[in-house]
Amino acid sequence: MPDVIARARAAGVTRMVTICTRLRSEPQVRAIAERFEGVYYAAGTHPMSAHEEPLVSAEDIIALAAHPKFVGIGETGLDYHYTADSKEIQQRSFRAHVEAAQETGLPLIIHTRDADEDTARILTEGMKARPFTCVMHCFSSGAALARTAINLGFYLSMSGIATFPKSQEIRDIFAAAPIDRILTETDSPYLAPPPHRGRRNEPAYTALTAQVGAKVFGMDYADFAAQTRANFDRLFWKARA
Incomplete structure (x- = not known):
């Protein structure tokens, strides 16, 4: 883990959010954030x-x-690709996370x-x-959802998917979004x-996605x-503070 953090800092990545x-x-993920300066965490x-x-x-x-290092809520959201049979419980869980974001002012992280x-x-x-903030994590959905998210004041996060040769459609969706609503991420250990x-x-490797x-x-x-x-500072305000 120290080597991973060191390589990130050498690449210019100064703050990271690890997700439970x-x-x-949660205790194990929290311990990582507590151990390293510039590392924060979210849970859901x-x-x-x-x-x-x-x-x-x-x-x-x-x-x-x-x-103090808990800066976001999630991942939460919906996934009908492999687990459509649990959509009802997914939606109930999703709404509980939305309520927590509304109450705390911390951003939702949506899968x-x-x-x-x-x-x-x-x-x-x-x-x-009731208003809340949100990032569409590892965004790879359609243009309609991207427009809805942007119109609601949310953010789109660019992962390694956006760098793949066959991902021009995703790059075009990002290009149509306001630059002040864009984040970059890894979705580590994937993509x-x-x-x-x-x-x-x-x-x-976030630096490569940013390029x-x-x-x-x-x-x-x-x-x-x-x-x-x-x-990032605007959305994850607690990490900035």
Whole structure:
């Protein structure tokens, strides 16, 4: 782990958010954030795990938010690709996470796959009830969901998927979004960008995704990096503080 952090810093990655996808693992993930400067954490129940875990409540998540390095809520969301049979419990879990985001002011981190319409509906209903902030993590969905997210004031996060040769459609979706709503990420240990594709991803490789992001937006790399850093500060305000 220290080597991973060192390589990230050498690549210019100064702050990282590590994510707990099952609340029973929260103590181990929290320990990583506590151990390393510049590392923060988020926690929630991943939609693919919702049917295997105790149903999370908003209160469960709100209780975690008191920790100074707890900066986001999730992953949460909907995944009908492999786990469509659990869509009802996924939606109940998703709404609990939305409630926690509304109460704490911390951003939701959304995973969505093959569930664009239901994801858009739940996010829109939640915003109408009480505003909150959100990032569409590892965005690889359709243009309609991207537009909904942007119109709601949310962010789109660019992962290694955006660097793959066959991902022009995803790059075009990002290019149509405002630059002040863009983040970069790894989705570690998955989706490493070239030339590391097929190997374990790690935070240092975010710089490679950012290089592609800069080209998508027609920007110098340094300017794109500065903009996405400012976007991170705005969304993950607790990490900035």
